[in-house]
Amino acid sequence: MMEIAVIGKSDFTTGFRLAGVRKTYDVASDKDLEEKVRACMSDNSVGIVVLHADDAKRLPAALQKIVDESVEPTFIAIGGREESGLRDKIKRAIGVDLWK
Secondary structure, eight states: OOEEEEEEOHHHHHHHHHTTOOEEEEOOSHHHHHHHHHHHHHOTTEEEEEEEHHHHHHSOHHHHHHHHHOTTTEEEEESGGGGGGHHHHHHHHHSSOTTO
16 A cells, blocks of 8 residues: 655644544754655555645755656655646556546
8 A cells, every 4th residue: 555755844744643644754954854754755555655845846856856756655745836836746656638
């Protein structure tokens, strides 16, 4: 069973933790953020990684490209205007456009 992981500041991850997401990672710096993203990419049990859109923009350009193109795990940035990309990410992850 694939799990959901959430990476971000504690005020972002707390709601997910309360909702039952077990893999939540609080980060305090850009370096910590990058380390947690890379750790989730190498964790075979993680199928979806949720980030705040602002945090996703703070990743180094090369890592942002990897995150944007990653299918497994699928990275989803929420908050701000990045949510419009959610449809494309879901379509790429499962191969079906759920909105059609």
